[in-house]
Amino acid sequence: MTVLGGIGFTAPWLLVALAALPILWLILRAVPPAPIRRRFPGVALLLGLNDADAVSDRTPWWLMLLRMLAVALVILGLAGPVMNPETERARISGPLLVVLDGTWAGAAHWPQMIETLQGELDRAATDDRAVAVLQLTRPEAPVFQAASTWPARLAGFQPAPWQPGDAQIDSAVALIAGAEATSAIWIGDGLAYDGQDRVLSALETLGPLSVIQSGQNVLGMTPATYADGAVQLSVARAASGPARAVTVLAQGRDPAGNPRVLATAQADFADGATEAQTELVLPAELRARVTRFEIQGGRSAGAMTLTDDSLRRREVALIAGRTDREGLELLSPLHYLQQALEPTADLIDGALADVLPANPDVIVLADVAGLTDSENADLSAWVENGGLLLRFAGPRVAASDVSRDTVDPLMPVRLRSGGRSVGGAMSWGEPKSLAPFRNSSPFFGLNIPEDVRVSAQVMAQPGPDLAEAVIADLSDGTPLVTRKRMGQGQVVLFHVTANAEWSTLPLSGLFVEMLERLAVSSAAATPEAADLQGTVWQPEQVMDGYGALRDAGTLPGIDGPRLVEAPLGPDMLPGIYASDDRYLARNVLSADAVLTPATWPARVPVTGFRAAPPEALGGLLMALALLLLAADVVASLALSGRLGPTRGAVAALAMMLMLPQGADAQDTEVQSAIEATSEVVLAHVLTGNAEIDEIAEAGLRGLSDTLFFRTSVEPAPPMGVNLETDDLAFFPILYWPITPDQPRPSSEAYARLNDYIRSGGLILFDTRDANIAGFGTASPNGRKLQDLAAPLDIPALEPVPGDHVLTRTFYLLQDFPGRHISRDVWVEAAPPGAEQVAGMPFRNLNDGVTPVVIGGNDWAGAWAVDTSGNPMLPVGRGFGGERQRELAYRFGINLVMHVLTGNYKSDQVHVPALLDRLGQ
Numbered sequence: 001m002t003v004l005g006g007i008g009f010t011a012p013w014l015l016v017a018l019a020a021l022p023i024l025w026l027i028l029r030a031v032p033p034a035p036i037r038r039r040f041p042g043v044a045l046l047l048g049l050n051d052a053d054a055v056s057d058r059t060p061w062w063l064m065l066l067r068m069l070a071v072a073l074v075i076l077g078l079a080g081p082v083m084n085p086e087t088e089r090a091r092i093s094g095p096l097l098v099v100l101d102g103t104w105a106g107a108a109h110w111p112q113m114i115e116t117l118q119g120e121l122d123r124a125a126t127d128d129r130a131v132a133v134l135q136l137t138r139p140e141a142p143v144f145q146a147a148s149t150w151p152a153r154l155a156g157f158q159p160a161p162w163q164p165g166d167a168q169i170d171s172a173v174a175l176i177a178g179a180e181a182t183s184a185i186w187i188g189d190g191l192a193y194d195g196q197d198r199v200l201s202a203l204e205t206l207g208p209l210s211v212i213q214s215g216q217n218v219l220g221m222t223p224a225t226y227a228d229g230a231v232q233l234s235v236a237r238a239a240s241g242p243a244r245a246v247t248v249l250a251q252g253r254d255p256a257g258n259p260r261v262l263a264t265a266q267a268d269f270a271d272g273a274t275e276a277q278t279e280l281v282l283p284a285e286l287r288a289r290v291t292r293f294e295i296q297g298g299r300s301a302g303a304m305t306l307t308d309d310s311l312r313r314r315e316v317a318l319i320a321g322r323t324d325r326e327g328l329e330l331l332s333p334l335h336y337l338q339q340a341l342e343p344t345a346d347l348i349d350g351a352l353a354d355v356l357p358a359n360p361d362v363i364v365l366a367d368v369a370g371l372t373d374s375e376n377a378d379l380s381a382w383v384e385n386g387g388l389l390l391r392f393a394g395p396r397v398a399a400s401d402v403s404r405d406t407v408d409p410l411m412p413v414r415l416r417s418g419g420r421s422v423g424g425a426m427s428w429g430e431p432k433s434l435a436p437f438r439n440s441s442p443f444f445g446l447n448i449p450e451d452v453r454v455s456a457q458v459m460a461q462p463g464p465d466l467a468e469a470v471i472a473d474l475s476d477g478t479p480l481v482t483r484k485r486m487g488q489g490q491v492v493l494f495h496v497t498a499n500a501e502w503s504t505l506p507l508s509g510l511f512v513e514m515l516e517r518l519a520v521s522s523a524a525a526t527p528e529a530a531d532l533q534g535t536v537w538q539p540e541q542v543m544d545g546y547g548a549l550r551d552a553g554t555l556p557g558i559d560g561p562r563l564v565e566a567p568l569g570p571d572m573l574p575g576i577y578a579s580d581d582r583y584l585a586r587n588v589l590s591a592d593a594v595l596t597p598a599t600w601p602a603r604v605p606v607t608g609f610r611a612a613p614p615e616a617l618g619g620l621l622m623a624l625a626l627l628l629l630a631a632d633v634v635a636s637l638a639l640s641g642r643l644g645p646t647r648g649a650v651a652a653l654a655m656m657l658m659l660p661q662g663a664d665a666q667d668t669e670v671q672s673a674i675e676a677t678s679e680v681v682l683a684h685v686l687t688g689n690a691e692i693d694e695i696a697e698a699g700l701r702g703l704s705d706t707l708f709f710r711t712s713v714e715p716a717p718p719m720g721v722n723l724e725t726d727d728l729a730f731f732p733i734l735y736w737p738i739t740p741d742q743p744r745p746s747s748e749a750y751a752r753l754n755d756y757i758r759s760g761g762l763i764l765f766d767t768r769d770a771n772i773a774g775f776g777t778a779s780p781n782g783r784k785l786q787d788l789a790a791p792l793d794i795p796a797l798e799p800v801p802g803d804h805v806l807t808r809t810f811y812l813l814q815d816f817p818g819r820h821i822s823r824d825v826w827v828e829a830a831p832p833g834a835e836q837v838a839g840m841p842f843r844n845l846n847d848g849v850t851p852v853v854i855g856g857n858d859w860a861g862a863w864a865v866d867t868s869g870n871p872m873l874p875v876g877r878g879f880g881g882e883r884q885r886e887l888a889y890r891f892g893i894n895l896v897m898h899v900l901t902g903n904y905k906s907d908q909v910h911v912p913a914l915l916d917r918l919g920q
Contacts, residue, residue, distance in 0.1 A: 010080030070628035077621035094182030102135035106189035107159040107300035159545030161301035162568035169195030188213035220302040238595040247296040252289040306585035317355040333366035336506035367394025384487025392498040393458040412484035414461035445534015519581035532560025542575035679716040683731040699860025723749040740780035757851035770822035770856035798829040809897040818857030825855040862888035
């Protein structure tokens with residue numbers, strides 16, 4: 001390929017023809033010799049006559065120029081022009097191994113990385129080389145295949161929210177050593193990490209190695225901290241550079257629950273600096289709403305940091321049962337609580353009636369026994385709405401009748417009126433120590449100091465429910481701390497005082513740790529492994545490489561020490577983890593993380609991402625040449641006088657039709673309506689989740705193909721439906737996959753949906769969670785379905801009965817599997833009077849089509865096929881899996897037949913009556 005002026009030519013020798021254009025111009029413009037003048041008398045008769053068909057003696061210059069340009073474009077088009085041509089490269093034969101870092105650092109430029117990989121695959125296909133792709137964050141045995149087969153699989157490669165750890169590096173090195181490749185290409189993310197040199201050495205043993213990586217500087221955020229009344233934010237970059245400013249967004253939810261940007265801050269990098277600091281001063285209420293901080297435009301898991309309890313300082317109201325005398329602060333019931341909570345919580349003082357309207361997170365009653373009826377009612381309502389009531393015993397509680405005969409609503413257990421009810425009034429030997437915390441206790445794993453002793457306590461009344469309520473007890477088995485759930489909140493009682501009057505517990509560090517475990521206070525910093533000993537943390541939300549959060553689903557819990565010490569990887573994802581009422585964020589970058597740019601030896605060639613792939617221009621130039629030649633024809637006819645007004649208008653219209661025409665939104669809408677009404681079209685509801693919508697479309701495409709081959713129904717390609725804008729009347733069936741984060745439709749959309757199901761349409765709701773939850777359970781998708789379906793006019797439902805028409809419209813079925821298997825598929829309930837007719841195997845059911853079908857078997861996933869007709873997602877294993885996929889297709893066919901034909905097979909129940917009337 002020859003490059004001229006930045007444009008390459010595959011057949012440059014044809015450009016020599018351009019030199020002939022000036023010669024052609026001169027030949028066509030040449031004037032023949034003047035004729036010899038001879039006077040002829042008869043010419044005088046022609047003087048004064050006008051010639052209507054005058055012909056020019058030479059072609060106009062502009063028409064000549066038009067023709068020369070057309071010829072030049074033809075020559076250039078035949079020369080094979082290429083934009084962004086490749087430079088000459090050494091031709092290497094044999095298998096090629098492509099290695100991807102595949103970390104969060106590459107997420108920001110992942111499309112460019114995939115485009116670069118596509119270019120390498122195209123070159124390998126040109127050289128007829130087999131290719132294997134290995135992602136270091138998810139190493140799998142490389143499979144060498146023809147380069148042309150890889151583009152369809154590139155969508156399966158996604159950046160991971162971690163960097164390769166020791167396990168991944170060991171696996172990758174072993175796989176590289178066993179790969180039969182003659183050269184390798186490493187597409188890196190630009191960050192250095194441990195083990196990178198080992199991978200480099202392994203790749204160099206295969207043959208020539210080249211490295212491709214982006215020249216962009218990688219940005220990241222370390223966890224936010226709270227100090228001196230402000231949120232401290234730190235932004236890091238891998239390589240030093242010129243001064244620049246970075247905008248940090250505080251993302252959260254407004255009072256209406258809608259996600260939005262709550263605040264912004266600017267972090268400024270000094271010239272040559274790799275760290276930038278900034279801070280945000282936010283009110284406590286607004287700070288509690290922040291869920292994450294992220295770099296504007298970062299689009300990677302490392303460019304954001306999630307928040308947890310360390311940032312959300314809780315509001316705690318402290319109320320004591322007696323007024324302290326001046327100078328006796330150490331004897332105050334609230335003194336040790338204030339010392340323990342002030343560094344990590346916002347304290348509220350005042351009477352109970354004054355603090356309840358402020359809706360604090362925790363209310364502490366220290367030796368408060370008597371409450372009025374109105375205070376009891378208001379406090380009970382507050383607890384049931386999610387509040388934590390923490391109570392401490394004392395002389396007032398011991399002397400009162402609270403929770404004696406029956407359990408008080410605001411006490412976890414009944415209390416005894418005798419025994420150890422009053423500290424100091426009687427002696428029961430040596431003070432007692434604490435027993436080790438049970439596995440079920442939120443305090444499990446905490447170290448109990450040897451000097452903690454209890455000299456008096458309020459005793460709990462024995463009963464069948466006492467053991468379940470105890471979360472801490474003394475060495476002799478008597479309860480020290482009891483708890484009960486109350487609505488969404490809980491009530492906790494320390495059977496000792498909040499000061500050192502009855503025990504030395506408030507004097508120890510164990511007291512602070514117990515308050516943290518009860519989520520009364522928040523840890524000021526990331527806890528150490530020892531602080532989380534004995535706890536198990538369940539993932540609530542986990543993060544992908546782009547920084548998007550998703551529900552953790554059924555991911556297993558993680559031990560507390562491992563949560564803060566183990567490196568991130570496939571079994572330890574960044575995200576939000578919960579233990580009881582506490583939340584801990586595991587971010588991609590730790591507080592002491594340092595970003596280091598990747599460096600490569602001088603022997604390894606390093607290039608950047610290609611700005612744009614090579615693009616052939618020959619077709620465009622030839623099309624322009626044809627347009628110029630068409631214009632030449634019109635101009636020639638006009639100059640010769642053979643083009644009248646009508647023919648000129650027709651020629652102008654033809655020229656306009658040759659140009660590409662764009663369709664406006666109305667034309668597109670009309671075209672969609674025509675396509676939807678001309679043939680049977682299956683539709684799916686657009687959820688806003690690109691992956692789910694893609695699978696839904698692929699699933700309906702697979703079902704449509706199956707209907708085409710097996711039945712008389714010949715559906716057109718499926719369509720996605722926007723409930724807010726699209727007309728639903730064109731579609732016989734709507735497939736609605738449920739995702740936890742999809743928005744709720746507007747009231748206008750619900751009005752159209754109700755009209756749709758009332759007029760005979762069917763909605764197939766698919767929660768896609770039958771593998772982890774049965775219908776009606778509290779799974780995230782199930783809860784979202786209940787929320788989405790609440791405004792719909794849905795009749796009474798029942799599980800599909802064995803004689804429902806869905807079991808026999810085309811195939812005889814008793815199960816309706818998709819990717820998952822669950823019998824819990826719900827349809828409109830049969831009328832109360834439906835009875836089985838003698839001699840018929842099924843009842844006389846309602847004649848209409850069920851307006852909804854609800855299940856969670858992920859039918860679209862089982863139906864989904866790619867553009868080549870191959871299944872996109874696995875179903876089960878081996879023959880059993882393929883059998884399950886076949887049954888899923890059969891259910892889909894039965895469902896479509898049911899929608900299109902109604903309960904026609906149920907009409908067979910009338911056959912006996914008809915035959916009787918006919919005398920048969």
